Amino acid sequence: MTTDHVEPAVPGGECQREPDPSDSLRTFGAVVQALREHAGLSRVQFGELVRFSKHTVESVELGRRMPDASFVERAEEALGNTGALRHSARFLTRGEAGLAAWFRQWARLEKVAVSLCTYECRLIPGLLQSEEYARAVFDNSIPPLSDEQLEAQVTARLARQPMLAERPNVTFHFIVEEHVFRRPLGGAEVMRGLLDHVLELTAPRNVTLQVMPMDAESHGCLDGPVQLLETPERRRLAYSEGQQNGRLISGPKEVSLLYQCYDTLRSQALNPKDSRGLLERLRGER
Template identity: 55%
Template sequence: MTESTISNDSITNEPEPSGSLKAFGAVHKAFRKRAGYTQETYAPLVRFHPSTVASIEQGRRFPPRVFVERAEEVLDAFGALKAAYKYAGREEGLASWFRRWAELEELAISLCTYENRLVPGLLQSEGYARTLFGARVPLLTDSQIEAQLVARMERQRMLAERPNTVFSFIVEEHVFQRRTGGVDVTRELIDHVLEVTELRNVEFQLMPMARDIHAGLNGPIQLLETPENEWFAYCEGQESGQFISDPKSISVLHMRYAKLRSQALTPDDSRSLLERMRGAL
């Protein structure tokens, strides 16, 4: 099995300095203003949401490569943005080995996630995410927790901002039954998931504990489709992540995910079960 793996250079779970991102954002803002565009008039030209442009200029979001290429063309930046982009490799709040996947997420037309350990980041409530970061070993500082929390909440904007992107989630029932963070945090989490999954582009299924064996026993699965209809996969471990592009490997993961969909509860039954869990708290 051939797998393309993210480089292990400087792998870390710790939040990293965002100075390079702020520098890129400042350079981009200067060229945008020089060209006479506001964020609102400029955003359609690079085919990104104005809020994304704002986040990039504030140094809070890693600029996707396609954004940089379009910005260079629209702003006639003489290669300055591409040069600055080379040093914009440190996104605060995101582990270094996760960034390649996060960059592709920005453009994906479909995302499929199966999780058996915890609620996926795109569905986490703020209290639940804060609990996870607060319990991390080794311990994070308060500023590191806040940095990671901001990055996680920022990513979640994709769900509402990209109605044409299909998001599919399959999560083990026991993840909610664990009541991570206590009753109040779990109640907030379930309310948040119920709200998010009302979006037409978000499909959520629970894998019931009564299902004693299923196709996901080998671990979590993440699949992603690009606008060019290329598929990639991502597997996350304790201290590293693996980016998979091999078609044969992705085909296997597709088969497993399709089987998981048939073995999990339907979206309607999943919501009903969540509501019953919510009522039992």
């Protein structure tokens, strides 16, 4: 797992506010609060000890701010010097605007993976979406997103795509259901642009797309979409996402089963050449 190190102090001595708290920030903040309360200190008293304002202490405890190194060191000394805060601070990760909280860890793993496999049956995978298609996806969010939220979502999604070209030695493999390409999300013009975009992104040798045909009589992944990757240490991990949640899967037995399902589906899908031919035909129909 990749982690971000604790950030240096910013001008003014305040900790930097996060766009959207990560789980690690919330957990660290809860530990700070628990230790502070166990020591019988109010936020004002604790703030005086660590030389930060009461409001900064509150923001850290609520996971709203990334604590800088000086905050961690002073808090450690003020709360017993057990090493718990120093150790846990090494695993802090920033909130990332535009990415769902449950997806952030996987997004970081994507950046260092030596191989990435994706099966999708709902939408075009985010790594292959055109800007107009991504915008149409987020236009369908319930409740509706504000203009600022929509732009942040689109920007974050598109920011992941350069890795396909920038990492030519990494294998990217996608299996996508045919009906996803046939659904006119956003309208015919958006779908024409999407098909051109997908054909362009999947042209390099390290990027492979297979389409799962609608008339297939067997299917190895009926339990839903899944992503699989291998880390530089050759560890295999999986990710499964549903309604308003996502799950990183690291258990060897479960990951092995998901790889078996994916390999089965790969044998059932159209080969890459026929898959591109299908997309080219769909492009001509629109």
